[in-house]
Amino acid sequence: MWHNVRLLNAISNTFFAIFILAVGAGVIGWLIQKPVYALQTVRVQSADGKELKHVNALTVRNIALPNVKGNFFTVDLNDVRAAFETVPWVREASVRREWPDKLIVSLEEYEPLGVWGNAGQLISTKGDLFTVNMAEAEEDYDLLKFGGPEGSEKEALNRYKEFCKQFAGIHLVPKEVMLSDRYAWSVRLDNGMKVEFGREKNQDTMNRLMNSLLKAYPQLAQKAANGIESIDMRYPNGVALKVKGTLSASNIKQDSVAL
Numbered sequence: 001m002w003h004n005v006r007l008l009n010a011i012s013n014t015f016f017a018i019f020i021l022a023v024g025a026g027v028i029g030w031l032i033q034k035p036v037y038a039l040q041t042v043r044v045q046s047a048d049g050k051e052l053k054h055v056n057a058l059t060v061r062n063i064a065l066p067n068v069k070g071n072f073f074t075v076d077l078n079d080v081r082a083a084f085e086t087v088p089w090v091r092e093a094s095v096r097r098e099w100p101d102k103l104i105v106s107l108e109e110y111e112p113l114g115v116w117g118n119a120g121q122l123i124s125t126k127g128d129l130f131t132v133n134m135a136e137a138e139e140d141y142d143l144l145k146f147g148g149p150e151g152s153e154k155e156a157l158n159r160y161k162e163f164c165k166q167f168a169g170i171h172l173v174p175k176e177v178m179l180s181d182r183y184a185w186s187v188r189l190d191n192g193m194k195v196e197f198g199r200e201k202n203q204d205t206m207n208r209l210m211n212s213l214l215k216a217y218p219q220l221a222q223k224a225a226n227g228i229e230s231i232d233m234r235y236p237n238g239v240a241l242k243v244k245g246t247l248s249a250s251n252i253k254q255d256s257v258a259l
Contacts, residue, residue, distance in 0.1 A: 039103060042068065042103045048108070053089075060087060064084045064086070065083075077095045090108070092107075127153045145175065145177075172190060195232075197209050197233050224243040
């Protein structure tokens with residue numbers, strides 16, 4: 001082997017290349033640790049360009065910034081993102097570098113829609129559950145009420161949106177949407193009336209019940225001079241009606257009304 005000039009040159013060139021790479025890595029490592037590359041600014045902004053409503057400098061300084069480690073080159077952007085996503089009201093964060101000493105953090109805040117269950121959680125307009133200062137949320141938002149089995153948040157949100165469209169036809173607005181542990185739906189409207197729909201046996205169940213209700217409601221409302229307290233749609237050929245006071249027409253029973 002020692003008489004093979006070509007092989008010796010190849011080995012020599014290989015070791016020289018390794019040496020150059022090692023020196024280069026050392027130089028780069030030394031350079032990126034220089035104070036000139038220390039992070040000087042972390043700019044926090046809204047992801048949609050609007051003003052952040054709930055995230056402020058104090059919460060960022062106390063919760064997120066202590067977890068920002070390293071300089072412009074060595075900071076782990078995933079760690080920074082995770083740190084900002086622990087800040088109350090932050091749904092999602094994205095982080096990027098800006099030469100030579102800045103981090104730009106874009107935040108998406110939760111937009112609460114209502115209270116979920118009795119555990120002090122809120123449900124967002126995107127169907128996420130989150131926990132913040134409830135007093136702050138109640139002060140800034142007109143919160144609805146939701147509830148359901150674990151994992152049913154998105155389903156409840158979609159049902160709420162459908163109820164909004166359907167009840168708009170009789171000028172009513174859902175204020176409470178509940179899905180029981182037996183997966184039975186109920187809704188309370190802005191006039192105080194509660195409607196029990198029961199379990200959704202198939203895709204057509206809710207549409208059929210809603211159509212029946214929307215068709216009968218004007219007549220029922222007219223007969224119940226003091227308002228309707230509740231309507232139970234869980235009957236095959238009619239509804240159970242509970243009114244406030246007495247009905248104005250003797251030919252409609254308070255206990256049961258046929259569709």
